[in-house]
Amino acid sequence: MKSRQHTIIKDAGAIFQQAVVCFQKGKHGKAEALVMKLLKASPEHSDANHLLGLIVSQRGEFDLAAQLIDRAIRNNPGQPMLYYNLGLVKQTAGESEQALHHYEQALRIDPNLVQAHNNRGNALKDLGKPEDAMASYERAIGISPGFAEAHNNRGS
Numbered sequence: 001m002k003s004r005q006h007t008i009i010k011d012a013g014a015i016f017q018q019a020v021v022c023f024q025k026g027k028h029g030k031a032e033a034l035v036m037k038l039l040k041a042s043p044e045h046s047d048a049n050h051l052l053g054l055i056v057s058q059r060g061e062f063d064l065a066a067q068l069i070d071r072a073i074r075n076n077p078g079q080p081m082l083y084y085n086l087g088l089v090k091q092t093a094g095e096s097e098q099a100l101h102h103y104e105q106a107l108r109i110d111p112n113l114v115q116a117h118n119n120r121g122n123a124l125k126d127l128g129k130p131e132d133a134m135a136s137y138e139r140a141i142g143i144s145p146g147f148a149e150a151h152n153n154r155g156s
Helices: 002-010 012-024 028-041 046-058 062-075 080-092 096-109 114-126 130-143 148-155
Strands: none
Touching: 012 028, 012 046, 028 046, 046 062, 046 080, 062 080, 080 096, 080 114, 096 114, 114 130, 114 148, 130 148
């Protein structure tokens, strides 16, 4: 059994990349099986926890998704996309205040993360702060003038 786990860990990068490709192609079941294989051998694998969080969030399992992405953050706290995706999960679950917090954490790491500015604006709008939301949309547009979603949100 030990040598089997060693093989899985040795091939972790290839297995993870295969899971990402499956996820991107919408083959979430296959992606989940591959990620679970990784997590069985290495439960704290940050990227695997993150991807599994994204997969289960697609099924509406927002609490589990948040737990998995939070585990990924604990093991790799310098990655802004982890906080950003945790924000998306929280926002989709209707938890705009928590989503705002996570978007702001992502922006502390990468102030130019255009998606985080845009979705920070969405969270602020949901929280009844339209002026602050507008400033976030403007910041997103300032970073990426062609970012259509921020233009649309600003217009709305």
